[in-house]
Amino acid sequence: MTTSRLGDYLRSRRARVTPSDVGLPLDGRRRVPGLRREEVALLARISVDYYLRLEQGRERRPSPQVLDALSEALLLDDDGRLHLYRVAGMTPPPRHAGGIERADPRLLALAESWDRTPALLLGRAYDVLAANALGRAVFPHLQPGTNLLLTMFLEPSVRSFHADWDAAAANAVAGFRFLEGARPNDPRIHEVLRTLSENSREFAGLWQRRDARGKSDAAKVLLHPEVGELTLRMQTFDVRSAPGQQLIVYHAQEGTRTAEALRLLGSLAATHPDRRDDAPRRIT
Incomplete structure (x- = not known):
């Protein structure tokens, strides 16, 4: 019998799912530890013959619709879905995302422990979902509930925050097109x-x-209204728990003026966490 990585993976997953897991009735003694092939085919709304060919390695290029089913x-x-796509030789489209995005509380707790490292959590359309205390102090215009791209283009005061606004704006738009390419039907991306x-x-x-290019390691020069020029390196991390x-995450080289400025901003934020003159708002 022929085989494939896809077929091996399907067999191993089928053996781990019981009929009760998927709402199917138990019908006496079973010769397999998990689901039968015909039960998987029924649940996935495909023919039993087609599913058999997938397991036996005679069919190696199922459609994304079949893989999702x-x-x-x-x-x-x-992670299991991603691996299924990989063993089928394909890249999965992102799952449909809608409604309100939320920040993982554990991730927020971790970020809040960084007293020398500003951090922002961005959603799939550059909505600012959260920021640690130092992030809120460094980026007073990017409070949670705002949108990075809308703020950059529709808030005139932001122009003076960037030493090179033109370059920052071009990079932000290229990053947004990169996001839009991955999620072309996302309603929030369309709205922005x-x-x-x-x-x-x-x-x-x-x-x-x-x-089109994703955010990566880069240097930014900011002109902060309270502490002056800041030279920061930026690192971007995908959040696996929320595709x-x-x-x-931003950081400054130790011993520099920027590092000292971050310590000052951190002290001010810890002493006066609610000292902003205007309340956060969302631009829509």
Whole structure:
């Protein structure tokens, strides 16, 4: 009998799912430890013959719709779904995301423990979902509930915050197109895109360039209204527990003026956590 990595994986997952796990009745003695092939085919809404060919390695290129149906039938989590796509030689499209995005409390607790490292948590459309205390102090215009891209183009005061606003804006738009390419049907991404296209000619011009690149290690020079110039390195981490979210972490070289400024901002934030003159708001 022929075999494949896909077939081996399907057999191993099928053996781990019981009929009661998926709401199927038990019908006497069973010769297999988990689901029968015909039960998986029924749950995935495909023919038994097609599923048999998948397990035997005679069919190696199922469609994304079939793989997602099998993921649901076999109760795979996000990592299991990703592995299923990989052994089928494919890259999974992101699961549909809708509604309100939330920050993982454990991730927030970790970020709050960084007293010298500003951090922002961005959603799938650059909504600022959370920031640690130092992040809120360094980026007073990016409080939780705002949107990074809308703020950059629709808040005039932000221009003076960046030493090179043009470069920062171009990088932000390229990152947003990169996100939009991964989630072309996301309603929140469409909402932000529509708002900017209607209200910012500069954004529209940059969007037409079709530059696309994800956030990566980079240096930023910021002109902070309280402590002056800050030179920060930026690192971006995908949040595995919430696909589409990104944790942006900034750091300064020890012994520099920026490192001293971050310590000052951290002290001020710890002493006066609610000292902002204006309440956070969301631009929509």
